[in-house]
Amino acid sequence: MLNTLHEESRKVGLEINLTKTNIMTNHTERPIYMENSSLIYVNAYIYLGKQISFNQQNNELEVERRVNITWKKFWSLKEILKSDMTIRMKAKVMNTCLLPSLTYACQTWKFTRTVKNKITSCQRSMERSILKIKKIQKISHTDIRQKTKVIDALSHSQKLKWRWAGHVARLSDNRWTRKTTQWTGPLGQRRRGRPNAHWADDIIKVARTQWLRAAENREYWSSLEEAFTFQGEGSC
Incomplete structure (x- = not known):
């Protein structure tokens, strides 16, 4: 599939840089080749200025x-x-x-x-x-x-995150941004111990579990912003 992508990219004048193409996985590492060159597996990668990792x-x-x-x-x-x-x-x-x-x-x-x-x-x-x-x-x-x-x-x-959350909640089209925000995770039993922190946890503390619906009201959402940032200052 990767080689097919490479071939189709060339048809429109795009070239995949093999030296900058790395692979991450949270499963078994299997050799993947592109033009007979083995791609390198990494634990973390910088994409658009942000570190991405399964850690x-x-x-x-x-x-x-x-x-x-x-x-x-x-x-x-x-x-x-x-x-x-x-x-x-x-x-x-x-x-x-x-x-x-x-x-x-x-x-x-x-x-x-x-x-x-x-x-x-x-x-x-x-x-x-x-x-x-x-x-x-x-x-x-x-x-x-x-x-x-x-x-x-x-x-x-925190203000930037709160405003971004409101923007995502008000998206009316079927974008990946909204889909990934609503995703509840894989099915099945989770591992023992304390659950991992989730992106929306601090938002839910202020706006409750129906925060996506609450954010549709701009005025109401803006009124909660101060409570969100105050919560952050008070817990440090």
Whole structure:
């Protein structure tokens, strides 16, 4: 089937790059060839800037990856962020350059306690750094935020997810976006132990199990947004 896809792609002027084509599976690995070349199996892959993996910790690993990328971005801007420029200028750089980097693709995240802590810890560490404050000084996060006035990364990312969830719920056509959101998982018995976190778990806590129907009312859905972000802040 893969070779057929390759042949049909060539007919319309497209070429599959074999060096960038990898395979992931959650089952037995079997050799797959394209033009007599064996394709490589990988445990994770970066697609459209987001890490894809069958690993049960993929959600936390992706957020950790975003944190590392954001710190690299932070130090690439150290001439501004570590300088004697005004806090207002530094905050503007954090909001326009670092916040999008940290919250990229946050609409797909499961906001577990671990994820919330990673986001909050990253931003607070950066705020202390631009203010040249050491953690041992034990200055409260509230006082630091009053000085920086940066956009809260956790609340911002949760707002983006909430709005995306509402958008998906209001899709009227039969898109894969809606189908995968409604999918309840494979049939059969699940493994023993605590169930894995699901993408919609935090949404259901606020909007209940019929959230897809509730989101069809834009005004009502918007009224729940504050409760959703407040829930996130309170559980960190």
